[in-house]
Amino acid sequence: xxxxxxxxxxxxxxxxxxxxxxxxxxxxxxxxxxxxxxxxxxxxxxxxxxxxxxxxxxxxxxxxxxxxxxxxxxxxxxxxxxxxxxxxxxxxxxxxxxxxxxxxxxxxxxxxxxxxxxxxxxxxxxxxxxxxxxxxxxxxxxxxxxxxxxxxxxxxxxxxxxxxxxxxxxxxxxxxxxxxxxxxxxxxxxx
Amino acid sequence: xxxxxxxxxxxxxxxxxxxxxxxxxxxxxxxxxxxxxxxxxxxxxxxxxxxxxxxxxxxxxxxxxxxxxxxxxxxxxxxxxxxxxxxxxxxxxxxxxxxxxxxxxxxxxxxxxxxxxxxxxxxxxxxxxxxxxxxxxxxxxxxxxxxxxxxxxxxxxxxxxxxxxxxxxxxxxxxxxx
Numbered sequence: 001x002x003x004x005x006x007x008x009x010x011x012x013x014x015x016x017x018x019x020x021x022x023x024x025x026x027x028x029x030x031x032x033x034x035x036x037x038x039x040x041x042x043x044x045x046x047x048x049x050x051x052x053x054x055x056x057x058x059x060x061x062x063x064x065x066x067x068x069x070x071x072x073x074x075x076x077x078x079x080x081x082x083x084x085x086x087x088x089x090x091x092x093x094x095x096x097x098x099x100x101x102x103x104x105x106x107x108x109x110x111x112x113x114x115x116x117x118x119x120x121x122x123x124x125x126x127x128x129x130x131x132x133x134x135x136x137x138x139x140x141x142x143x144x145x146x147x148x149x150x151x152x153x154x155x156x157x158x159x160x161x162x163x164x165x166x167x168x169x170x171x172x173x174x175x176x177x178x179x180x181x182x183x184x185x186x187x188x189x190x191x
Numbered sequence: 192x193x194x195x196x197x198x199x200x201x202x203x204x205x206x207x208x209x210x211x212x213x214x215x216x217x218x219x220x221x222x223x224x225x226x227x228x229x230x231x232x233x234x235x236x237x238x239x240x241x242x243x244x245x246x247x248x249x250x251x252x253x254x255x256x257x258x259x260x261x262x263x264x265x266x267x268x269x270x271x272x273x274x275x276x277x278x279x280x281x282x283x284x285x286x287x288x289x290x291x292x293x294x295x296x297x298x299x300x301x302x303x304x305x306x307x308x309x310x311x312x313x314x315x316x317x318x319x320x321x322x323x324x325x326x327x328x329x330x331x332x333x334x335x336x337x338x339x340x341x342x343x344x345x346x347x348x349x350x351x352x353x354x355x356x357x358x359x360x361x362x363x364x365x366x367x368x369x
Contacts, residue, residue, distance in 0.1 A: 021260075040263070044286025048256035055260020055268075058220075058246075079249025083257075087246065177291065181263055 002135050004097050004158045005029050008068070010135070011095075012036075014142055015066075019056050019184070022068035023049035024104040026097050028166045030068050037183035038063075043172045047076030050094055054084055057092040060184065064091045064146065071098040071117060072110050078120065084151055085125025092151040094121075097158045107160065121153035129153040206233035206366040208341045209298075210240060216348035218267045218296070222246045222254035226273035228300030232366030234271065251276035252283035259293045267352060273300040274321050277359075281324075288357035289328055295357040296348050298335075304363050310334075325359055332359035 004026070012033035022030040023042040030039070040056070042049035053067035074080070074096050084092065100113030121129040132138045132154055145152050210233070213221075221243050225234060237243050248254055251272045258268040277284070277299050288295040303315045313319045325332045333343045344360060351358040 042256070044290055045252060045256070045283040048252060048283060048287075051253045051256030052260045055257040055262075055266075056264055057260075058257075059261045059264020059266040077250070077253065080253060083246070083248045083253060174291075184263055185265075 001133065001157055001159045002138060004156075004161055005032060006135055007097075007138050007156060007158070008033050010139055011066075011142060014146060017063060018146070019053075019060065019063055019065040020068060021049050021053040021056065021065065023073050024070055025161050025166070026068040026070050027171055028168075029161065031171060037179050039176070040180050041171050041176060043168065047073045047080075049073060050080045050084065051077065053094070054080070054087065054089065054092065057089040058087070061089070061091055064093060064150075065089075066093040066095065066145070069094060069096045070103065071096055071100065071115075072102040072105070074117065075110055075115075081121050081124035081126065081153075085121070088125065088151055090149045090151070093145045093154075094126075094151065095145075095154040095156055097156050099158050099160050101160060103161055104166070116155075118153060118155040121155075126151050126153045129155070131155045131157070133157045202337050202364070204232070204335065204337050204341075204362070204364045204366045206236045206368050208338050209233055209335070209344065209366060210236060210243070212341050212344035213269055213348075214242060215345035216267065218243070218269050218348065220244045220246060220258075220261055220266060220268040221271055222248060222257050222268055223271040224248060224251050224254070224273070224276050226271070226276070226300040226302065228273060228302040228365055229271065229298070229362055232368045233298075233362070236368050237271075251280040255280060255283040255287045255295060258295050259287050259291070262294055262352070267294075267348070268296070269348075270295060270297045271300075272297065273302055274317060274361075275302075277321065278317065278324075284330075284357070285328065288330065292355050293357065294352040294355050296351055297357065297359045298362060299359055300362050306364065310361065310363065321361065330357045330359055332361055334361050334363055336363040 021040045053065045057065040118129040118131040254270040261268045
């Protein structure tokens with residue numbers, strides 16, 4: 001099992017100009033790796049991170065869009081796999097941190113912790129679908145995720161994270177979205 | 192010579208007129224779950240129009256987030272769904288269109304709305320509550336019942352993107368495809 005913070009830190013070290021869309025616990029742990037103008041935090045309607053990311057990937061094919069999702073979130077929008085599989089954007093990477101629980105909602109289990117999300121993604125038409133259970137395996141996969149033709153799907157088996165109070169107010173403030181838009185438009189940011 | 196009785200002019204709403212207004216407003220994507228009300232008269236001609244990219248999704252709330260992502264990338268989209276789909280996607284509409292004030296442009300098929308009375312007085316509960324729900328969410332809307340109503344679509348979409356606010360078009364009459 002993988003520590004999500006360690007996995008995200010490993011990914012962050014290799015990113016340059018990619019868009020990163022993250023949600024809930026995946027988002028708070030992603031923010032802990034450092035501020036990036038090209039971070040977009042999906043909030044308010046659980047499950048839609050991959051749909052935001054899909055729109056961004058279609059609109060900005062010159063950049064790679066990476067979605068950091070959770071299994072509880074994805075299970076609320078499983079149809080997204082079919083939509084992504086049909087459109088097959090080459091610049092789209094969907095990484096789902098799976099701990100079998102609704103971690104952001106108190107750690108209650110998802111209805112079936114043994115569900116095969118990588119298998120579902122493959123069946124939905126996403127050929128590059130992987131299940132990763134060790135940090136080393138994730139490290140080995142990152143170059144392909146960042147350079148190979150997508151869409152990519154990764155079911156990342158992680159340990160249960162902290163259930164402590166998370167600062168969503170800071171995560172979702174409007175100024176972050178404004179900075180994200182400016183960064184996409186290539187407007188230099190202060191700080 | 193006897194006068195020929197004048198035939199009453201049929202009131203029509205042409206899908207082609209709606210499509211033209213979308214192009215005027217530089218809409219490039221249509222995000223849709225099929226709706227019986229707009230299926231033949233609007234969605235079908237959209238499928239045959241190479242200048243509009245149709246994205247078929249599985250459930251209506253996907254359309255909201257995809258449209259938001261596209262708008263961050265400076266691409267304009269239309270969400271084409273039935274009123275039941277709007278009801279399904281209410282939380283996504285609340286979060287994306289209202290809380291984040293994104294330029295979400297929704298075209299909503301009012302399946303089953305009676306032609307002889309306003310939707311607020313419809314015998315169908317689902318149809319009857321659409322306008323009040325949009326009112327309470329602060330989402331502006333236009334009723335599209337005939338070709339003459341279509342003129343409002345392009346300017347309303349321009350305003351939605353200029354002000355980063357949602358807009359809804361209620362397709363009251365079933366569009367026809369000439």
